[in-house]
Amino acid sequence: MNGSEQFIITEVRGRVGCITLNRPKALNALSLGMIRDISAALLAWREDPQVLAVAIRGTGKEGAFGSFCAGGDIRFFHQAALAGNPELEDFFTEEYALNHLIHTYPKPYIAFMDGICMGGGMGISQGASLRIVTERSKIAMPETGIGLFPDVGGGYFLSRCPGRLGEYLALTGLVLDGAHALAAGLADAVMDSGRLAGLWDSLGQTPYESGVAVERWCLNHVQKVPPKAHFPQADIDRVFALDNVKAVVQALEQAQGEWASETAQLLRKRSPLMLHVVLEQVRRARGMGLADELRMERDLVRRCFHLRPGAASETVEGIRALAVDKDHAPRWNPSCIEEVSDAQVVEFFVSPWPAHAHPLHSLR
Template sequence: MSSTEPLVITEVQGRVGLITLNRPKALNALSLGMIRGLTAALLAWREDPAVLAVAIRGVNKEGPFGAFCAGGDIRFFHQAALAGNPELEDFFTEEYALNHLIHTYPKPYIAFMDGICMGGGMGISQGASLRVVTERSKLAMPETNIGLFPDVGGGYFLSRCAGHLGEYLGLTGRMLQGREALSAGLADGHIESQRLPKLWDSLGATPFENGEAVQRWVESHLQAQAPAAPWPVDEVNAVFGLGSVSAMVAALGASGSEWAKETLQVLRQRSPLMLHVVLEQIRRARRVGLAEDLRMERDLVRHCFHLRPGAASETVEGVRALAIDKDHAPKWNPARIEDVTPEQVAAFFVSPWPAHAHPLRSLG
């Protein structure tokens, strides 16, 4: 890829707007410029009667498909937080507005979630009218691993998974393979990855009469049957339906199952503070609509970087350990799940803005 190529390629072929995320070295992690490029294209095509539908994919180092989007650019988060760069605020405001635009888009928006699709990648695909996975798909909301929370509407779409699966996925960050995502209700259809290039080309070459026809055409190539869930559904609901994270880890510790042992080990590695915040986030999100959830998440992410600024931020420390120093030894504060106080959690849910000045006040 030459350095002059745009990081987001947008083109209209036939009657379909085609978007290609083109930052393969970073697994198509979203920069502020990419968010702006996506937003501009979607707003233009929303009003354009010549465009019946939109499709989005990512490229990997070998070419089209193979990697969708690894999330937001966490190295930028780290650098911007330490430097006091105001673009960090713009990033989240504009990213969440883009997530809302996708969820409420009036035309079919088809996401080809081939390869890695995590965090911000889920934000630009979960609102799609058709979510397509392959045998290479890897879906996750792994934010508790970096002292963050499942944002980009994660509260909204995780809380709408069956039972208490959303709490399980949000707290642990468990990765789902393509067919597992069908079981979780986070994908609509499966296709072999080798068939994608031909299907993509057909989108631009077929004389569709309306947007529904575009979506039906793609659906006709997909396998929609969801396999049985690979996690113990009853145990997930019993444990992750409990009232607190402390109760959950106690229940996991008391269980003899292999799943409980593995799950407990995972939770013990995550940010204790953010585990408590995420549980509250998902429970609150279950009772509100998308716009209200995104406003809450905008409050939360502001607090992630400002309640304890700079290097003291749980998120800055989590990114440092994972992506900067790569020592995989974050110094979480508090260090234990049992040491987090209700007051520490409650502080995240106080909006730093009055309603009339909220950065996402205009969301429907």
């Protein structure tokens, strides 16, 4: 078992490849070493006829489950960006390649999205053939709050949510419970968290004849009548289909009702620049295949850290305010939605690499 202090535990139990994220103090935030360990296990098991399916879970402070993965290691992003550490580039290239590997994996891949599952945690779960949430799940792509965009394939999977829900979730970074994740198409089944440990233990002890049988076995343990949840879909579709962020916020601020005013207040706290970039990202992604969408995200993330390098980066400033100084007072640049120009947004979508030299050129 290789790995950074065994932050990733991989084992074959019976005929199932089992991955446990084991960095509970950091809510299983992904490091480059962890991404490499997960990738290595998946590549080995892909070719291993003994392994019929893969299951992945996180650990919480009390032991197995309770927290899936809070995302990428943003403190590392901050330090690496300020120090000019080339591992920052490797991190995103290898993370997005892993996201692609999961989406295109030929064997069932079952993700137990118990507890926090955000950002990079969504990247290693949304491509699963079976996405299981619980009553403890907290599901989100909250990147606009740190001057980033929903990456790890976020443009791809959010743009495929019903109606304009993708724009709404991408811009606000709203945290969903398990039932709302199901309604958004970001989960497939809900399970009582109390049944997780028993199901996990049984994976290694049950004789399966196929990967499909492993999935079927898991589905036997989920709630037969999942809880219903609803979004204000008509309002979301009307407002988040508008041409640009300014129009969206204006419509919300002029509308009556709690949902509109809360949503407007939320958007006013996010990075104005990245709100514009993210709206464009989701709309472009809707017409793209996964590989092209991940290449676009790789371009975007390069721009996030290098268009204005070091401390001037919108993302570095957002992480500083949230996770480093923790003053929760980011100095966004531009400082309000109305000041962002089209030219500032367009820059993000120009690839810094020719197609043949793109770090993800080999993804299909």
